[in-house]
Amino acid sequence: YPLKAVKVMHSVALRTELSTFGATISSNSATSAK
Known part of the structure; x- marks a missing residue:
């Protein structure tokens, strides 16, 4: 492959x-916040 x-x-x-x-991460923290 070319480098670009x-x-x-x-x-x-x-x-x-x-x-x-x-x-x-956001879905995990939202779930644990409930």
Whole structure:
């Protein structure tokens, strides 16, 4: 792969992972707050 494509894929994967992680944390804290 070209280096640029690798960087783009990496940043996209990171962003997806972070948003999924954040959603999991917020739903977990919302559940435990009840």
